[in-house]
Amino acid sequence: GENVEQHPSTLSVQEGDSAVIKCTYSDSASNYFPWYKQELGKRPQLIIDIRSNVGEKKDQRIAVTLNKTAKHFSLHITETQPEDSAVYFCAARKVEYGNKLVFGAGTILRVKS
Amino acid sequence: DTAVSQTPKYLVTQMGNDKSIKCEQNLGHDTMYWYKQDSKKFLKIMFSYNNKELIINETVPNRFSPKSPDKAHLNLHINSLELGDSAVYFCASGDPVGQPQHFGDGTRLSIL
Numbered sequence: 001g002e003n004v005e006q007h008p009s010t011l012s013v014q015e016g017d018s019a020v021i022k023c024t025y026s027d028s029a030s031n032y033f034p035w036y037k038q039e040l041g042k043r044p045q046l047i048i049d050i051r052s053n054v055g056e057k058k059d060q061r062i063a064v065t066l067n068k069t070a071k072h073f074s075l076h077i078t079e080t081q082p083e084d085s086a087v088y089f090c091a092a093r094k095v096e097y098g099n100k101l102v103f104g105a106g107t108i109l110r111v112k113s
Numbered sequence: 114d115t116a117v118s119q120t121p122k123y124l125v126t127q128m129g130n131d132k133s134i135k136c137e138q139n140l141g142h143d144t145m146y147w148y149k150q151d152s153k154k155f156l157k158i159m160f161s162y163n164n165k166e167l168i169i170n171e172t173v174p175n176r177f178s179p180k181s182p183d184k185a186h187l188n189l190h191i192n193s194l195e196l197g198d199s200a201v202y203f204c205a206s207g208d209p210v211g212q213p214q215h216f217g218d219g220t221r222l223s224i225l
Binding site for chain 2: 008034036038042044045046049074086089100101102103105
């Protein structure tokens with residue numbers, strides 16, 4: 001089955017700097033890759049996603065890149081702000097009946113002001 | 114209106130008891146899920162139902178029994194609770210192959 005690895009497990013950056021979180025997946029049939037942000041005590045919330053027919057997607061300060069050949073995808077946050085501090089999860093899904101998402105282990109991002 | 118709502122938000126109970134968590138979604142999605150998030154924050158799928166039919170069962174102990182009376186509701190009943198069941202349980206909904214999954218606010222289960 002699918003296996004998703006996520007690095008780093010913790011990341012501290014200075015406010016205004018960029019943050020990059022990387023994930024690799026094992027199943028080349030996976031074709032949908034969402035990123036979720038989870039603040040302390042809250043639910044995971046989708047922040048951006050990318051499908052396998054696209055190499056990059058941007059939404060304001062957040063971007064995701066996908067390298068299908070290498071089977072890895074990354075989340076880029078520019079001009080980080082203290083409110084970006086949270087746990088970020090990547091996930092991978094194969095289009096099949098059931099829509100099963102496999103999550104990475106999460107990255108704790110701390111933005112220091 | 115909350116899109117995916119689950120109750121209760123907190124559940125504190127003794128080992129050996131039986132408890133239920135309820136989930137409802139008003140997004141019109143066909144598929145609902147239960148996830149377990151352990152103390153290390155790892156999110157793992159437990160079950161998925163599509164239109165009241167069980168489609169994913171991730172080798173969860175049979176003390177856990179999901180029930181879907183209709184496609185807008187997916188409840189989770191847990192028998193004979195054990196210490197290791199302490200976790201946050203998230204309900205989510207989505208379409209089988211289309212839309213992203215949306216999560217409820219979670220139920221924090223603590224076993225004494």
